[in-house]
Amino acid sequence: MDCIEVALGERSYLIRIGQGTLEALPEVLAGIGATGHAAIVTDSNVGPLYADRTAELVRRAGMASVVCTLPAGEEHKRLARIEDLCGEFLEAGLDRGSLVIALGGGVVGDVAGFAAASFMRGIRYVQIPTTIVAQVDSSVGGKTAVNHPLGKNIIGAFHQPSAVLIDMKLLETLPDRELRAGLAEAIKHGVIADAELFRYMEESAAAILAKDLTALEYPVRRSCEIKAAIVAEDERERGLRANLNYGHTFGHAIEAVTHYEKFLHGEAVALGMCAAASLGEALGLVGADFAARQNACLTAYGLPVSWPELPVGEALEAARRDKKVRSGAMKFIVPVDMGRVVQRTDVTETQARKAFEALRRA
Numbered sequence: 001m002d003c004i005e006v007a008l009g010e011r012s013y014l015i016r017i018g019q020g021t022l023e024a025l026p027e028v029l030a031g032i033g034a035t036g037h038a039a040i041v042t043d044s045n046v047g048p049l050y051a052d053r054t055a056e057l058v059r060r061a062g063m064a065s066v067v068c069t070l071p072a073g074e075e076h077k078r079l080a081r082i083e084d085l086c087g088e089f090l091e092a093g094l095d096r097g098s099l100v101i102a103l104g105g106g107v108v109g110d111v112a113g114f115a116a117a118s119f120m121r122g123i124r125y126v127q128i129p130t131t132i133v134a135q136v137d138s139s140v141g142g143k144t145a146v147n148h149p150l151g152k153n154i155i156g157a158f159h160q161p162s163a164v165l166i167d168m169k170l171l172e173t174l175p176d177r178e179l180r181a182g183l184a185e186a187i188k189h190g191v192i193a194d195a196e197l198f199r200y201m202e203e204s205a206a207a208i209l210a211k212d213l214t215a216l217e218y219p220v221r222r223s224c225e226i227k228a229a230i231v232a233e234d235e236r237e238r239g240l241r242a243n244l245n246y247g248h249t250f251g252h253a254i255e256a257v258t259h260y261e262k263f264l265h266g267e268a269v270a271l272g273m274c275a276a277a278s279l280g281e282a283l284g285l286v287g288a289d290f291a292a293r294q295n296a297c298l299t300a301y302g303l304p305v306s307w308p309e310l311p312v313g314e315a316l317e318a319a320r321r322d323k324k325v326r327s328g329a330m331k332f333i334v335p336v337d338m339g340r341v342v343q344r345t346d347v348t349e350t351q352a353r354k355a356f357e358a359l360r361r362a
């Protein structure tokens with residue numbers, strides 16, 4: 001089992017990665033000094049698969065547990081679910097010393113994490129991520145949130161977990177489309193910070209898509225190392241952390257115009273990465289070979305690299321609206337080389353429009 005530290009002073013924590021690591025939950029709970037009650041928050045797909053085993057392991061740690069099951073899906077990442085969860089926590093006897101265990105994908109992690117951040121002004125939580133998106137991204141770094149009808153992740157808090165336990169075996173039941181979409185975020189980590197990781201993703205598509213857990217472990221571990229280092233340096237996204245949003249300014253706009261229905265998050269990020277590469281080329285930061293290489297890698301994972309029907313005007317409007325809602329400058333993360341990106345706030349609307357337009361013919 002590999003261990004990676006997220007170094008944040010007294011809020012530091014370990015990410016443990018391996019095959020079968022769920023079985024180490026009692027030691028992890030003992031290691032963080034957890035006692036009393038735990039609420040295992042999961043969703044209606046993951047709960048039937050893994051909640052009983054998790055509850056048994058919590059019992060072995062000498063703790064009482066309750067399982068709180070959210071309906072699966074992004075549409076349930078909303079404030080009403082926080083109130084529901086807090087009610088369930090109270091009924092189960094949770095108090096300020098209790099623990100939340102987030103067992104699921106990014107939706108469960110974000111909702112359970114925000115419930116933990118809010119319940120009695122904040123209790124501790126542990127992440128057990130069960131999707132690639134959650135293992136390589138959302139379970140690490142302490143961003144928790146629910147959506148508002150006017151925007152994604154609008155109501156939330158920075159609240160770091162006390163531990164992250166990544167068990168590759170939990171991916172065995174993950175639907176293939178979810179696996180591929182999550183891998184866009186691992187490829188993204190290669191593009192922004194590690195050319196070697198990107199090369200590995202290029203060379204290992206067959207083994208990774210066959211769910212060879214050993215082949216999958218490297219990009220998960222390397223992604224966690226990259227994210228842990230960035231979060232340790234810039235927890236509150238004052239600068240460097242925004243690099244993790246590569247592909248997301250375009251991607252979020254694509255998710256918004258499709259009402260989060262046509263593309264999974266990682267698929268929209270893949271399209272966003274292609275638009276960011278076009279922008280990099282237009283700004284003279286990378287040559288055409290960069291986009292071609294990135295497209296080939298994304299395509300090898302069955303990820304979209306074009307969308308001929310993209311409504312460019314609407315997407316641009318969605319990106320502008322997102323900027324207004326967040327009252328910040330429209331920030332684009334642009335590649336300068338494989339493994340290196342820069343942040344640009346001087347991109348004109350015409351340049352952004354052209355980058356969206358490139359997706360119609362890529």
Ligand code: NAD
Nearest residue numbers: 045072105106107108130131133134137138143170173174
């Ligand atoms: P998700 O949580 O909706 O999970 C995808 C689907 O897979 C769901 O239907 C789920 O029930 C199912 N599932 C999960 N694990 C499974 C397993 N092991 N076996 C079978 N089915 C399983 O989606 P996601 O892609 O994991 O996460 C997307 C969310 O994460 C978005 O809301 C996004 O905003 C958020 N996110 C947050 C951060 C952050 O830093 N907090 C980073 C990236 C993404």
Ligand code: GLY
Nearest residue numbers: 137141143241244
């Ligand atoms: N997912 C981007 C971040 O955690 O900053």
